[in-house]
Each structure stands twice: as structure tokens, then as C-alpha cells.
Amino acid sequence: MKKIAWIVVVMLVLSLVLAGCGTSEKSAVNNESGDKQSEASAEKVFVFGRGGDSVGLDPANVTDGESIYVTQQIYDTLVKYDKESTKVVPGLAEEWEVSKDGLEWTFKLRKGVKFHDGTPFNAEAVKFNFDRWMDENNPYHHGDFEYYMYMFGGFPGIISSVEVVDEYTVKIALEKPLAPFIQNLAMPAFAIASPEAIKKYGEDYFKHPVGTGPFKFVEWKKDDRIVLVKNEEYWGPEPKLDKVIFRTIPDNTARLMELEAGTIDAMIGVNPDDAARIKENPDLQLLLRPSMNVGYLAMNTEKTPFDNVLVRRAINHAINKEALIEAFYAGFAKPAKNPMPPSLWGYNDDIEDYEYDPAKAKALLAEAGYPDGFETTLWAMPVARPYMPQPMEIAQAIQQDLAAVGIKAEIVTYDWATYLEKGEKGEHDLYLLGWTGDNGDPDNFLYVLLDKNNAVKGAASNVAFYKNDKVHDLLVEAQMEMDQSKRAELYEEAQVYIHEDAPWVPLVHSTPVLAARKNVTGWVPHATGSESFIDIDIQ
Amino acid sequence: MLTYIAKRLLMLIPVLVGVSIIAFLLIHLIPGDPAQVILGERATPEALEKLREELGLNDPLYIQYFRFARNVLRGDLGRSVISHEPVAAELAERFPATIELTIAAMLIAIVIGVAAGVISAVKQYSWFDNLSMTGALVGVSMPIFWLALMLIWIFSNLLGWFPPSARLSHTVDIPVVTNFVVIDSLLAGDMQALKDGLWHLVLPAIALGTIPMAIIARMTRSSMLEVMRQDYIRTARAKGLKENLVIFKHALKNALLPVITVMGLQFGILLGGAVMTETIFSWPGVGRYMYNAIMARDFPAVQGGILVIAVVFVLVNLATDILYTFLDPRIKFD
Numbered sequence: 001m002k003k004i005a006w007i008v009v010v011m012l013v014l015s016l017v018l019a020g021c022g023t024s025e026k027s028a029v030n031n032e033s034g035d036k037q038s039e040a041s042a043e044k045v046f047v048f049g050r051g052g053d054s055v056g057l058d059p060a061n062v063t064d065g066e067s068i069y070v071t072q073q074i075y076d077t078l079v080k081y082d083k084e085s086t087k088v089v090p091g092l093a094e095e096w097e098v099s100k101d102g103l104e105w106t107f108k109l110r111k112g113v114k115f116h117d118g119t120p121f122n123a124e125a126v127k128f129n130f131d132r133w134m135d136e137n138n139p140y141h142h143g144d145f146e147y148y149m150y151m152f153g154g155f156p157g158i159i160s161s162v163e164v165v166d167e168y169t170v171k172i173a174l175e176k177p178l179a180p181f182i183q184n185l186a187m188p189a190f191a192i193a194s195p196e197a198i199k200k201y202g203e204d205y206f207k208h209p210v211g212t213g214p215f216k217f218v219e220w221k222k223d224d225r226i227v228l229v230k231n232e233e234y235w236g237p238e239p240k241l242d243k244v245i246f247r248t249i250p251d252n253t254a255r256l257m258e259l260e261a262g263t264i265d266a267m268i269g270v271n272p273d274d275a276a277r278i279k280e281n282p283d284l285q286l287l288l289r290p291s292m293n294v295g296y297l298a299m300n301t302e303k304t305p306f307d308n309v310l311v312r313r314a315i316n317h318a319i320n321k322e323a324l325i326e327a328f329y330a331g332f333a334k335p336a337k338n339p340m341p342p343s344l345w346g347y348n349d350d351i352e353d354y355e356y357d358p359a360k361a362k363a364l365l366a367e368a369g370y371p372d373g374f375e376t377t378l379w380a381m382p383v384a385r386p387y388m389p390q391p392m393e394i395a396q397a398i399q400q401d402l403a404a405v406g407i408k409a410e411i412v413t414y415d416w417a418t419y420l421e422k423g424e425k426g427e428h429d430l431y432l433l434g435w436t437g438d439n440g441d442p443d444n445f446l447y448v449l450l451d452k453n454n455a456v457k458g459a460a461s462n463v464a465f466y467k468n469d470k471v472h473d474l475l476v477e478a479q480m481e482m483d484q485s486k487r488a489e490l491y492e493e494a495q496v497y498i499h500e501d502a503p504w505v506p507l508v509h510s511t512p513v514l515a516a517r518k519n520v521t522g523w524v525p526h527a528t529g530s531e532s533f534i535d536i537d538i539q
Numbered sequence: 540m541l542t543y544i545a546k547r548l549l550m551l552i553p554v555l556v557g558v559s560i561i562a563f564l565l566i567h568l569i570p571g572d573p574a575q576v577i578l579g580e581r582a583t584p585e586a587l588e589k590l591r592e593e594l595g596l597n598d599p600l601y602i603q604y605f606r607f608a609r610n611v612l613r614g615d616l617g618r619s620v621i622s623h624e625p626v627a628a629e630l631a632e633r634f635p636a637t638i639e640l641t642i643a644a645m646l647i648a649i650v651i652g653v654a655a656g657v658i659s660a661v662k663q664y665s666w667f668d669n670l671s672m673t674g675a676l677v678g679v680s681m682p683i684f685w686l687a688l689m690l691i692w693i694f695s696n697l698l699g700w701f702p703p704s705a706r707l708s709h710t711v712d713i714p715v716v717t718n719f720v721v722i723d724s725l726l727a728g729d730m731q732a733l734k735d736g737l738w739h740l741v742l743p744a745i746a747l748g749t750i751p752m753a754i755i756a757r758m759t760r761s762s763m764l765e766v767m768r769q770d771y772i773r774t775a776r777a778k779g780l781k782e783n784l785v786i787f788k789h790a791l792k793n794a795l796l797p798v799i800t801v802m803g804l805q806f807g808i809l810l811g812g813a814v815m816t817e818t819i820f821s822w823p824g825v826g827r828y829m830y831n832a833i834m835a836r837d838f839p840a841v842q843g844g845i846l847v848i849a850v851v852f853v854l855v856n857l858a859t860d861i862l863y864t865f866l867d868p869r870i871k872f873d
Contacts, residue, residue, distance in 0.1 A: 055622055149586075224705060245709055248821060248823075249704055249821040250818045250827065251818055251819045254687075254688065254691055257691050257695070257703060261696050421575055
């Protein structure tokens with residue numbers, strides 16, 4: 001009997017014994033690889049942790065952030081966003097000019113640039129890429145090319161032709177002027193890929209990306225890792241890292257533990273609640289991404305009593321945004337006063353927000369003819385979004401704020417698809433939603449979300465069904481105007497009208513939280529959600 | 540015997556048809572338009588119509604089901620809406636990782652579970668019995684994700700004994716042949732990689748194996764207690780057999796019979812439990828694939844995953860039942 005007990009006790013501690021051996025062996029492995037590293041003159045490997053794997057690596061065919069993060073390292077675009085803003089700067093095109101009527105864009109391309117497969121980058125390559133995107137009958141048009149469709153309005157959409165002028169000059173002709181055109185071209189989706197590689201791999205191109213960027217693709221183990229190495233022949237400044245490994249670690253907490261343990265060097269997707277823990281850790285640094293989103297409460301202006309501007313203003317006064325940020329964003333958000341985030345040009349900072357003032361709200365309601373308030377419905381999203389981490393709880397907080405001024409709001413929710421569908425049909429009263437910007441153009445917020453053209457029942461992205469002709473004229477004029485400073489003025493003016501009409505309660509601009517090891521330098525998070533790793537170094 | 544197996548195999552057909560119907564209906568049970576669900580907030584009407592056509596959503600339900608069933612029989616589980624790759628190929632790529640993890644978890648569960656159960660039964664009401672049964676109770680009721688995070692925190696973060704995630708360190712590279720790390724590293728003759736691979740298996744296997752371990756321990760204990768009260772055990776003891784022989788040869792062999800059924804069931808359940816474990820340990824298996832597919836509303840992928848897991852579950856149970864008839868001569872073959 002005793003013997004058996006002993007056997008089992010031995011068994012139960014077996015894992016501990018094994019683990020003991022493991023420690024020594026593991027450290028032996030570590031030492032070994034450490035030696036190897038020093039032999040190879042300290043190869044700089046940057047391991048980047050994220051929550052999901054890439055969907056594909058053909059930049060023209062992906063819309064998810066995880067895919068774009070990787071393609072942005074492999075590819076260059078004709079023009080790109082400045083490191084710290086959404087201003088457009090030269091990329092593969094050194095300079096460009098637009099005809100007076102805004103219909104012809106001419107790009108002078110950089111010379112001596114090579115794709116990773118050794119083929120030359122030139123005007124033909126640019127034309128090949130555009131033809132592939134815009135022509136549904138092109139033999140290499142495999143996939144949806146969703147961003148092309150969104151930004152240029154279908155196939156071929158607004159681009160009528162792409163012409164090779166000479167080896168390093170390309171001319172793009174438009175059907176009609178499109179002011180955000182150059183802003184759109186800087187999106188990672190419009191990266192220039194190697195025509196030879198596209199021909200070679202056909203439908204499998206998304207697994208074999210070949211660009212001109214600072215890092216070259218090596219391998220992709222699904223759901224596990226993507227490995228890139230330095231492009232020794234990069235045309236720009238020399239990348240400081242020798243190798244980049246994108247690791248997929250789905251659980252936010254597990255990912256943070258890996259960062260703490262040093263098995264990864266940087267991560268995105270930090271729970272706001274963990275920010276304090278990162279700040280306290282001397283080995284880690286906390287980074288904030290400039291916010292380019294907005295979470296809002298839309299009021300259905302086609303329904304009573306929300307067709308009354310006094311009621312809408314009253315509701316704006318009734319909601320305590322600071323309290324929402326405190327309670328649901330761990331402080332990582334700014335109260336919103338405009339429908340677009342302050343990180344965009346054209347943001348009107350002169351606008352003064354409706355301050356939180358329940359008494360004023362009550363007075364306005366009385367003036368509007370509702371001294372005792374009214375009953376309504378408050379629609380809450382069923383899923384968390386970056387701009388609204390806990391929609392149901394946020395709805396409850398808003399419900400209480402409204403109750404304090406006499407408005408009884410019943411919370412309504414559906415599954416996500418039905419929620420969006422019913423919202424587009426305008427079945428709601430008060431409606432929570434948000435938007436994340438794509439390209440750093442105010443048009444991408446104001447026109448999409450508040451123009452009367454987008455208030456069509458059944459397909460509305462303007463879920464307040466806000467229709468103001470003056471705003472519409474300003475927004476359309478801004479679309480046709482080529483001068484960015486003039487456009488900025490138009491957008492600033494539009495924001496004044498929108499503020500006065502108050503179709504929304506703009507709630508917050510949330511700030512994504514990122515983290516890295518202390519020895520990582522040169523990582524500047526960009527508002528668009530991803531950035532080049534070319535300046536990143538490990539000390 | 541053969542007729543029994545043939546009968547059981549025939550009985551599989553209605554079960555699998557049922558499973559396929561449930562997996563098929565999944566896409567139609569969710570409210571709203573599946574195409575809209577998949578494409579999300581910014582879909583244009585044209586894109587929606589195109590996808591509906593692609594998914595065949597415009598046809599009557601029974602036609603859709605027959606098309607689905609016919610394709611499944613051909614090994615075609617459709618294409619993932621997200622990656623546009625065949626679901627069958629994507630599942631096949633990830634299946635070895637899950638099987639490897641599940642087998643490791645099952646081994647841990649069986650070895651420790653049976654041992655703890657036997658000792659608890661032999662030394663009923665002893666401190667060991669109390670301790671292990673309390674442990675088993677805790678084990679059954681412990682949320683996997685919490686246990687997994689705790690394991691990572693303690694054994695990886697604080698003690699640094701085991702790697703926190705993935706199947707291999709990124710410094711280790713072996714040619715992929717079968718996609719089983721253990722087999723591939725043996726094929727490559729790379730002992731370093733084998734060790735690395737096994738090391739990565741420990742924490743997720745413990746996390747995944749804890750619940751079945753606890754269940755097996757409790758089951759073994761009660762089964763052992765029952766067997767030990769049988770006349771033939773008393774006879775064996777009366778003959779003056781050594782206690783070890785009585786316990787292991789006479790009692791355990793018979794006590795394990797019901798436990799084997801439980802093991803079979805647990806093996807199937809583990810495939811489902813892998814969703815949590817694989818997600819937290821970044822294990823690139825079917826569980827992770829399903830999790831991603833559900834999060835991304837990739838219905839063909841969810842459908843395919845459910846089908847494959849259900850089929851494996853049914854087959855494992857069949858194998859257990861057949862094994863059972865071998866072990867217990869009292870069970871008739873008809």
C-alpha cells in the first residue's frame with residue numbers, strides 16, 4: 001500500500017521535477033541561441049504581438065488592420081502619410097501635380113527602385129496595378145478590391161484612365177474632380193505590387209507578397225507568425241531592424257504577459273485597465289495612438305420630438321461625457337464636440353461644446369414644450385467597438401443622464417446585423433454608433449456621416465437623417481475644391497452648422513493604447529491605425 | 540463482432556446527417572441577413588447581392604441543404620468568406636496542432652486522474668483522498684481561461700520554466716511535413732526542436748487536461764470503490780494474494796471499464812474545450828480557427844469546423860464502444 005502511495009506522490013511531483021530540468025535546459029537553449037546571436041553580430045529581431053492573424057497579404061484586397069500592419073512593411077505607396085499626421089508626403093512618387101480642373105494627376109516616379117523579386121519599379125508597374133484594381137475583367141482582378149470600390153466609387157469608378165507618359169512618369173485621369181484623391185492614394189491599400197509576382201502567383205498572390213518596401217516577406221505560419229527580413233536594397237533610409245516577426249496572440253492579457261516576460265518586444269490591443277500596470281513596470285513603455293474615431297449618439301431628426309432642435313440641444317446638455325470617459329474608457333478618450341476627431345485637418349476647435357448642465361437641459365425641454373420630458377427609445381449596439389468598449393453599460397449611463405432631465409428612455413438592442421439594418425432604415429429614436437476614419441480626410445467623416453445624400457432610408461450612413469442644404473453645399477463644394485486650406489475652411493464652417501443643429505451628441509474620441517519594451521525606440525503610432533517600422537530600433 | 544461494428548457504423552449515418560443539418564441551419568438561424576452580417580456596416584447593395592448569390596442564399600432552403608450535403612460528401616466545405624481559401628484545406632492545416640494538444644492533454648488527464656482515483660479509493664477517507672477529491676472538485680469547476688492565464692503567469696512569467704505560447708520558439712525551424720511538431724522534429728532528427736516542441740506543449744496540455752483529469756479521478760475512485768466491495772475481491776484477498784496484485788490486476792482492470800467510456804467522451808469534449816485553451820496559448824489549431832471564424836462571422840468556416848469536430852467526436856465514441864466490447868466479455872455483440 002505504502003509503495004503505491006509513493007509511486008503516485010512521485011508521479012504528482014513529476015511535473016515539478018521535469019520543470020526543474022526544464023529550467024536548466026531552457027536556459028541552456030537560451031544561452032546557445034544567445035551565443036549564436038552574438039556570433040551573427042547581434043541580429044536585431046523585433047517581435048510584434050497582435051490579437052489576430054492577417055487575412056491576406058495582398059494590400060489591395062484586405063481591409064482589416066492586422067493585414068495592413070504587415071503589408072505596410074512590405075510595400076510602398078505612391079504617396080504616403082507624414083509620420084505624425086495625415087498630411088500627404090512623397091513615397092514612390094517624388095512629386096506630383098494636378099491640372100487646374102482637377103481632372104489630371106501627373107506623378108513623377110522615383111528612379112532606381114526595385115521590387116523584392118529584382119524587377120524594376122516604373123510607370124508600367126504603376127499602370128499594371130491600377131489596371132488590375134479598376135478593371136473587373138482584368139485577368140489579375142482576383143478578389144473584392146473593397147477599398148478601391150469605397151474610395152473611387154466602383155470599377156473603374158472615378159478613375160477613367162492611367163497612362164504611361166514615359167518610364168518614370170504616369171498620368172491618372174479622373175471622370176470628375178475628387179478632392180480627397182491624393183489623400184486616398186496614400187492609403188496602404190493602394191500599394192504598388194510587383195507585376196511579375198502577381199502574374200507568377202495568380203490567385204495565390206496574397207500568400208506571396210512582393211513590394212518595394214523596407215522589409216521582405218519570408219514566411220507565414222497561419223495563426224502563428226509572419227516573418228519579414230530587412231530589404232538590403234531599400235531605396236529609402238536603411239531599416240534598423242534585421243528581422244520583424246508578427247506574432248498572433250489572441251488574448252489581450254496573455255499578450256501583455258508575454259511582453260512583460262520579454263518574449264515579444266511590442267504589442268497592440270492593450271486593455272485600457274492594464275495601462276497602469278504597464279506604467280508601473282520599469283521595463284515597459286506605454287504609447288498612445290492619436291485618435292481618429294468618434295463614438296456618437298445620433299438622434300433621428302425625422303421623428304418627433306427629435307425634429308425639434310431645442311430637444312436635441314437639451315439632450316446635448318444632459319449627457320455627462322466626462323463621467324462616461326472616466327467610467328468606461330479608463331480615461332483613454334477625449335470628449336467629442338465635433339463629428340470628426342481633432343487629429344484631422346479641418347477640425348474646428350473654436351466650437352464650444354454644449355456643457356453638461358441638466359438644469360439648462362430641463363429649461364430647453366420646457367421651452368420646446370416638454371416640461372415633463374417624454375418617453376423614447378435608446379438603441380444600444382450589441383458589440384464592443386474601439387470607440388465604444390461597453391455599449392450596453394454606456395447606454396445605461398446615458399439612460400440615467402436622460403432620466404435626470406425627465407426623459408424616460410427604454411434601451412433597445414438587436415444582434416449586430418439587425419441593429420445596423422434597422423438603423424439604416426431609420427426605425428430608431430436615439431441610436432448609438434461610431435466611426436473610425438480611413439484616410440485622414442474630413443470628407444470621410446462629415447460627408448459620410450452627416451450629408452443628406454447619405455440619409456437615404458435603407459442605406460443610410462447618416463443615421464440621424466440630418467438634412468441641411470447649407471451643410472450639403474459646403475461638403476460638396478469641399479469635394480470639388482483642390483486647395484486643401486480652402487477645403488479646411490469649408491469643413492470648419494460646416495461644423496458650425498452641424499453644432500447648431502445638433503443632430504448628434506458627439507460622445508468621445510477614444511485613444512487606442514499600445515505598449516513596448518523600454519529598449520524599443522522609434523515607434524510612433526499613427527492615427528490611421530498602423531505605421532512603418534522603418535525607424536524602429538532595439539537598443 | 541464484425542456485425543456489431545457494421546451496425547454501429549450504419550447507425551452513424553443518421554447521426555451525421557443530423558449533425559450536418561444542424562451545422563447547415565446555423566447560418567439560417569441567426570436573425571438578419573447573413574450576407575449583411577458577414578459584410579458588415581459598409582457593404583454596398585451590389586456586394587450584398589453578390590455574396591448572397593455566392594452563398595446560394597437566394598434558393599429554397601432544402602435545395603441549399605442538398606447542395607451543402609453533396610459538397611460535404613465531396614470533401615468540399617466551401618470557402619472561407621474572410622480568407623477566400625477552401626475551409627477544408629484550412630482545417631486540415633490546423634488539425635494536427637489540435638490533435639497533438641488534445642492527445643497530450645488526455646495523457647496527462649489519464650495518468651494523473653487514474654492514479655489519483657486509485658489511491659483515493661484504496662485509501663478512502665485518508666488525507667490524500669480528501670485532498671485529491673477536493674482538488675478534483677476545484678478542477679471541474681475552474682474556468683479554463685482563468686487557469687490558463689494563471690499557469691502562464693506562474694510558470695512562464697514568474698518562474699520562467701515554460702514558454703507562454705506558440706508551438707515552437709521562433710529560433711527553431713523544422714521542415715513542415717505532417718504538421719505534427721513531435722513527428723516533424725523526429726523526421727528531421729532535430730532533438731532540440733523536439734524538446735522545444737514538447738516544452739511548448741506542457742502548459743496548454745495541463746490547462747486543457749485539468750477538467751478531464753478531475754472527472755477521470757472521481758470516476759475511477761467511485762468505480763474502484765464499487766469493485767473493491769465485490770465478492771471476487773474478497774475471494775482474492777482470502778486466497779492470500781498480495782494487495783498490489785489485488786488492486787491492480789483484479790480491481791483496477793474491472794474498475795476501468797466505465798472509466799474508458801468517460802475517457803472517450805472527454806476526448807471529444809476536449810476538442811471543444813480547445814477553443815479557449817488555444818486562444819489563450821496562441822495555439823494555431825482548429826479551436827483558434829473556430830474562435831476567429833465566430834468572431835469574424837465567417838459562417839462557412841464555422842460550419843466546416845463544427846462538422847469536422849462532430850465527426851471526430853462521433854468516431855472517437857465509436858472507437859471507445861468497440862474497445863469496451865473487447866475489454867468486457869459480458870457485453871454482447873448484437
